[in-house]
Amino acid sequence: MYARMAQMRIGNVKLESPVFLAPMAGIADLPFRLLCRELGGVGLAGSELLNARAIVQGRDAICNKALPPPEDSPLSVQIYGSVEDPLPEAAAWAVARGAQIIDINMGCPVDKVCKKNGGSLLLKTPGRTATLAKQIVNACDGVPVTAKIRLGWEEGELTAPDIAKRLEDAGIAAITVHGRTTRQMFRGSANLDGIAKVVEAISIPVIGNGDINSPESAERMFQHTKCSGVMIGRHAMKAPWIFDDISRHLRGEFSVFRDRNTKIQIILRHLELILEYRSERAALHCMTNRIALYGKTLGHIKPLKERVRLAKSADEIREALEAWLTVETVQ
Numbered sequence: 001m002y003a004r005m006a007q008m009r010i011g012n013v014k015l016e017s018p019v020f021l022a023p024m025a026g027i028a029d030l031p032f033r034l035l036c037r038e039l040g041g042v043g044l045a046g047s048e049l050l051n052a053r054a055i056v057q058g059r060d061a062i063c064n065k066a067l068p069p070p071e072d073s074p075l076s077v078q079i080y081g082s083v084e085d086p087l088p089e090a091a092a093w094a095v096a097r098g099a100q101i102i103d104i105n106m107g108c109p110v111d112k113v114c115k116k117n118g119g120s121l122l123l124k125t126p127g128r129t130a131t132l133a134k135q136i137v138n139a140c141d142g143v144p145v146t147a148k149i150r151l152g153w154e155e156g157e158l159t160a161p162d163i164a165k166r167l168e169d170a171g172i173a174a175i176t177v178h179g180r181t182t183r184q185m186f187r188g189s190a191n192l193d194g195i196a197k198v199v200e201a202i203s204i205p206v207i208g209n210g211d212i213n214s215p216e217s218a219e220r221m222f223q224h225t226k227c228s229g230v231m232i233g234r235h236a237m238k239a240p241w242i243f244d245d246i247s248r249h250l251r252g253e254f255s256v257f258r259d260r261n262t263k264i265q266i267i268l269r270h271l272e273l274i275l276e277y278r279s280e281r282a283a284l285h286c287m288t289n290r291i292a293l294y295g296k297t298l299g300h301i302k303p304l305k306e307r308v309r310l311a312k313s314a315d316e317i318r319e320a321l322e323a324w325l326t327v328e329t330v331q
């Protein structure tokens with residue numbers, strides 16, 4: 001296991017751990033990425049997905065998301081669009097501003113992205129997609145370009161191994177595979193055999209993704225698929241310390257025990273990071289939506305959830321969380 005910790009590399013970028021935070025639009029923003037990094041174990045984080053056209057048009061709100069502060073490093077900047085969109089130009093723009101890795105979204109199943117022929121729809125046209133990937137690689141001047149795919153469009157069309165091979169030939173440096181089809185969205189469970197077939201088909205690193213929620217499930221992903229790295233999305237929303245837990249496991253160390261107060265301190269830190277890097281409005285939005293998820297690791301905290309949900313300011317959220325630090329645990 002330790003050898004795995006030492007070896008992870010994407011192109012010329014050396015990573016301290018093979019445990020990655022997934023790109024999650026509206027979730028894995030700068031404050032959340034910093035929170036996960038502070039807790040330890042994050043080898044690489046993905047930006048939110050950024051529209052290539054909006055980058056090239058210079059839309060500030062989008063461009064700023066591709067320009068993180070140095071503490072948000074290493075970051076892979078994820079772009080999306082179709083073969084008609086200026087993906088190579090958008091990638092070159094990000095590289096010129098210091099992006100360390102560019103990731104092409106080929107797995108997003110949502111209409112907003114697919115209706116523009118981007119995201120998962122790229123899986124349907126492997127030849128054209130590989131040509132596009134080559135153009136992006138050429139535009140990136142040696143900065144590694146990765147792709148994030150699903151197993152295929154639907155059950156009868158598991159094209160991932162074929163498209164992965166074409167992407168490798170086009171110069172793509174690593175591929176993340178979410179072990180579901182596009183049609184599946186998030187239904188069922190991740191198909192590790194499907195990910196293993198991609199690993200067999202190519203020699204660049206494959207990052208296994210889907211349903212990892214513990215060191216044991218990460219271990220299963222590594223063992224079953226022989227992937228080089230793992231990526232965690234949804235579970236991090238409940239437990240942003242999952243990267244630390246998995247990385248420790250890979251180093252042969254025990255997980256750190258975090259009691260309820262420690263976890264509440266982590267939520268307070270998340271609140272402060274949102275206030276520092278975004279706004280009070282964003283903090284209210286995030287905390288009122290996510291306290292229920294955080295709550296899943298905190299035992300009986302219904303009154304705290306109610307207070308946070310009804311809060312009208314960041315101060316009220318802070319007070320509610322701080323007051324809970326002194327409440328006796330109810331078993």
Ligand SMILES: Cc1cc2nc3c(=O)[nH]c(=O)nc-3n(C[C@H](O)[C@H](O)[C@H](O)COP(=O)(O)O)c2cc1C
Pocket residue numbers: 022023024025026027048049078105107108148178209210211212231232233234235
């Ligand atoms: C709210 C949400 C937003 C997401 N946004 C993106 C995205 O912007 N780009 C992307 O490639 N995948 C996106 N995903 C997919 C995740 O990166 C990941 O592939 C998926 O959640 C499976 O991993 P998990 O089981 O660990 O959550 C998103 C997932 C969720 C739940």
